Structures are given as C-alpha cells and as structure tokens.
Amino acid sequence: MNLEKLFWSKAKVDILKYLIFRRQWISMRALEAELEWTFPAIKKQIDSLNDAKVIDVDKEWQWWSICIKKDFFENIKNIFFSGLKQDIIELFDSYNIMISKYYFGKRFGANLDMDLIVIYKNLEKPQIDKIKDCINEIFRDYFIETVSVVFMSAEERDKRYRLADRFVLQILRCYPN
Numbered sequence: 001m002n003l004e005k006l007f008w009s010k011a012k013v014d015i016l017k018y019l020i021f022r023r024q025w026i027s028m029r030a031l032e033a034e035l036e037w038t039f040p041a042i043k044k045q046i047d048s049l050n051d052a053k054v055i056d057v058d059k060e061w062q063w064w065s066i067c068i069k070k071d072f073f074e075n076i077k078n079i080f081f082s083g084l085k086q087d088i089i090e091l092f093d094s095y096n097i098m099i100s101k102y103y104f105g106k107r108f109g110a111n112l113d114m115d116l117i118v119i120y121k122n123l124e125k126p127q128i129d130k131i132k133d134c135i136n137e138i139f140r141d142y143f144i145e146t147v148s149v150v151f152m153s154a155e156e157r158d159k160r161y162r163l164a165d166r167f168v169l170q171i172l173r174c175y176p177n
Contacts, residue, residue: 003083011037012045016068019055020077022143024067031066080142081108087138088116095131098122100154103175107147110174116149117171119157 003013014035019026022034028046032039046066049055054072058065068076085108092099101119105112116135120128128151139147152160160168 003080006079009045009048011035011041012048015042015045015049016076017080017142019066019068020073020080025058025065026067028064028066084138084142084144087141088135091131091134091138092118095127098127099131103171105148107144112170112174113167114148114150116147118149118151119154120151121154123151123153 004010007013007016014037015031018031018034026034028039028042031037031042031046035042046055046057046064050057054069054076056067056069058067085104088102088104092102098120099118100121103112103117103119104110105114105116107115118131123131132149132151135147135149139145157168161172
C-alpha cells in the first residue's frame with residue numbers, strides 16, 4: 001500500500017506514523033527533531049490535518065501539543081497497520097521460493113507470543129540475516145523499534161508439531177490452514 005499516495009504527502013504520513021506508533025502529545029519542534037522534515041513542512045501538514053479535524057492541537061501550553069483525535073485513532077491505526085502488513089507481504093513475496101509460510105502475531109491482533117513467524121525451506125544464515133534486516137527496516141520506517149520475529153525451518157516446525165510443541169500448536173490454533 002502506498003500511503004504517500006493515499007495521504008498525498010510523505011511528510012504527513014511520517015507525522016501520522018510517529019503519532020500512531022511512537023507517541024502522541026508532541027510539539028512541532030519535537031517532531032522536527034525526530035523526523036527529517038523542516039519546521040515549515042511539518043507546520044503545513046499539521047495545519048492540513050487540523051483543518052481536516054483529524055488531530056487535536058493544544059495551544060494552551062507554551063508550545064503546541066499534537067495528537068490524533070480519539071474518534072479517528074483506531075481507524076487511522078488500522079490503515080497504517082494494513083500498510084505495514086502489505087510491506088511485509090511484498091518482502092516475503094520477493095523470497096517466495098525460500099519462505100514457505102509466515103504468520104502475523106500479537107502486534108497484528110493474533111493471539112501469538114511473537115509479532116511475526118517465518119517458516120522457511122531453503123535459507124542459509126546470511127539469507128536469514130538479510131531478511132531480518134529488511135524486516136527491521138520496514139518496522140523502523142513505521143517508528144517501531146522492537147519487534148519479535150521467529151524464523152523456523154519447515155522441518156523444525158514439523159518435528160515440533162509431532163512433539164505437540166505448545167508454540168506450534170498455538171500457531172495452528174490462530175491459523176488453522
């Protein structure tokens with residue numbers, strides 16, 4: 001999903017990502033320090049979001065404090081999680097010969113202890129490290145610093161299934177297919 005096309009601005013998307021995944025009630029100066037945008041670019045997008053009545057801007061303090069309105073927060077969060085999910089799917093599709101299955105975990109609403117589970121068939125350590133780096137880069141682009149990912153070979157998953165491993169059975173309960 002191309003969020004920049006949907007929201008018409010990369011700066012606006014970065015601001016919304018920051019407010020959703022990092023923290024709310026932040027000043028424009030703090031956004032300028034955190035994001036790689038100039039103050040005028042941030043102000044323009046904040047004004048646009050404020051005019052659209054998507055965010056609240058508290059101007060009573062010495063600085064402006066910005067947050068997404070409660071009525072919109074979950075909806076916008078779902079859009080951005082869809083974008084995150086789509087980015088991960090595109091990454092895994094590029095490795096479809098080596099990755100047999102993947103499961104979205106707790107961060108995506110599934111009742112799993114991990115955020116992402118990857119079942120592979122033909123991967124060596126350098127390839128796994130490269131995919132891990134790509135996954136980390138995708139999550140960092142959404143201002144998510146910590147993510148729990150499990151890489152498991154198809155053979156290991158089958159072995160753990162035969163041994164009635166709790167983690168593998170939990171995956172099967174969440175994703176019966």
